[in-house]
Amino acid sequence: MISLDNVSVSIQNRIIFKQLNLRLETGVSYLITGKNGVGKTTLLNLIAGKIQPKSGTVNIDFIDSSLSWDEKHELRKKNLHYVTTHALHELISAPDLYYQQRYYTIEDTTPVPTVKDFFGERYNKVHEFNFPTSFNIDHLHKLDLPRLSNGQFKKIIILKQLLDNLPKVLLLDYPFEGLDLNSRIELKEFLDHLATQHHIQLIIADHDHPQLPDAITKKIELSISKGLNSERKKNELNSIGMHANPAPIKETEPVVEMHNLKIQYGNTVILKNLNWKINRGERWALTGSNGSGKTTLFSLIYADHPMAYSEQVYLFGKRRGTGESIWDIKKRISYLGPEQLHFLDANTSILTVTQYLNSKHDTREIETLVTFFEIKHLLLKRLRQLSNGELQLVLLIALFLSQKELLLLDEPFQFLDPMQKARVNEYLNIHLDENTTLILITHYEGDVAQWTEHRLRL
Numbered sequence: 001m002i003s004l005d006n007v008s009v010s011i012q013n014r015i016i017f018k019q020l021n022l023r024l025e026t027g028v029s030y031l032i033t034g035k036n037g038v039g040k041t042t043l044l045n046l047i048a049g050k051i052q053p054k055s056g057t058v059n060i061d062f063i064d065s066s067l068s069w070d071e072k073h074e075l076r077k078k079n080l081h082y083v084t085t086h087a088l089h090e091l092i093s094a095p096d097l098y099y100q101q102r103y104y105t106i107e108d109t110t111p112v113p114t115v116k117d118f119f120g121e122r123y124n125k126v127h128e129f130n131f132p133t134s135f136n137i138d139h140l141h142k143l144d145l146p147r148l149s150n151g152q153f154k155k156i157i158i159l160k161q162l163l164d165n166l167p168k169v170l171l172l173d174y175p176f177e178g179l180d181l182n183s184r185i186e187l188k189e190f191l192d193h194l195a196t197q198h199h200i201q202l203i204i205a206d207h208d209h210p211q212l213p214d215a216i217t218k219k220i221e222l223s224i225s226k227g228l229n230s231e232r233k234k235n236e237l238n239s240i241g242m243h244a245n246p247a248p249i250k251e252t253e254p255v256v257e258m259h260n261l262k263i264q265y266g267n268t269v270i271l272k273n274l275n276w277k278i279n280r281g282e283r284w285a286l287t288g289s290n291g292s293g294k295t296t297l298f299s300l301i302y303a304d305h306p307m308a309y310s311e312q313v314y315l316f317g318k319r320r321g322t323g324e325s326i327w328d329i330k331k332r333i334s335y336l337g338p339e340q341l342h343f344l345d346a347n348t349s350i351l352t353v354t355q356y357l358n359s360k361h362d363t364r365e366i367e368t369l370v371t372f373f374e375i376k377h378l379l380l381k382r383l384r385q386l387s388n389g390e391l392q393l394v395l396l397i398a399l400f401l402s403q404k405e406l407l408l409l410d411e412p413f414q415f416l417d418p419m420q421k422a423r424v425n426e427y428l429n430i431h432l433d434e435n436t437t438l439i440l441i442t443h444y445e446g447d448v449a450q451w452t453e454h455r456l457r458l
Contacts (some may be wrong), residue, residue, distance in 0.1 A: 001023065001059075001061045002059070003022065004022040005021060006019045007019070007046065007057070009042060009051065009053050010054050012384070012385050024203065025218075028218055029195055031204055031220070034417075036388075036420060037387045038222040040173075049072075049073070081161045082173075114142055115140045115148070116141040116142065118156060125163045129166075130197070134186040134189065149290035151289075152291065154183070158175075172203070178290075178414060187211070192213045192215050195215035196215065202215055254277050254314070256314070258311070260274070260275065261275070271293045271297070280435060283454065284438065284456060285439075285448040286458070287441075287448065287457050294410075298441065301313075302335050336399055337411070344391075349384040351382065352380055353380070353394055356383060366401065374423075388415040404436070406436070407439070408439050409440045412440065413425075413444075425450045440452065
């Protein structure tokens, strides 16, 4: 039994929970859900012992309250494992690693750890457990960490948590974000295996995901104060005074062109003989399995990948390497990817939402978008105080305000609750400037059907 008794939590002067009472039964697996900012991740952090309540108590039946702090810590460490949303990015942001390194290791002589290095002596224990074959990582052990896809990273991070000992409780924060359909199914089956074969209690913070483990039999939906819990039906989303644009124009002017593209690292070919042409004003979905090269294509377009100079890559009518600098290109492109969410610099993270939006964009449209996405209650909060979903939404709004020629969105819906996802979809479908070219990376067929007219499947 895990119990929270009259628990109150404030983070940076923001009240998250006030006298929360909750019981999680032993042997029962739970989904923790609710709107963005409601405290799902905070609840996992409380159970994991990463934060302490301002008042009230968190009790876990396998941790005797009479023990010393050190003894409690060791018991919690052994019996309760926590895979955070940021686990992948905390690893990538370790000293001497950076997110673009996956593109530059051809020229970079800095030693980069491999998967086998990451596990160390634990690696030989992988085969001691009767885990499903879909979680076999033998084919990955020689790969450099920055080369791994999201799905591959999730596997090695979860496995490493399990190799020292199998816990009684496994906490997972948004475990399915960034995974393709096959990877989501594999993770679901693996988690069900842990629950049924090893009797591990699962506690997952997420929205009602279609691939949730069958072992999840109870759902806890957290709620927030009525003042912040404004609901608007989907068919009412367009009724706030924003003017819908006509359908995107069909011009022939290409914004992006790639001819016979080949991306290869050592003996591994990522992309070969790819031809792709994107005209101004078109809306594209870029789909494919984890590791198929989607983010690599974005890095070529956004001037983060050095191979753009050796391949036939044309941006805004000019071939890369014929005079335009990286910054000349970037000022014409708006880009949002997972790294922006996880690699906010310290100076940016202390800004309030209002300061962040005002610092980069024309203030005339801010009020309209604040109303459209119903985030007035966030304006005085610092970026570092926001939940993952709230921060993702603010970063999206910042891009919508800039109205650059090309908009690149890599998994833009991750962490968004269903209502905010509906609003983002509506904005993309109706309110985006007709001359803005848009390319979206997604793993969900519903996203493609919502608004895109072209698709490249890798």
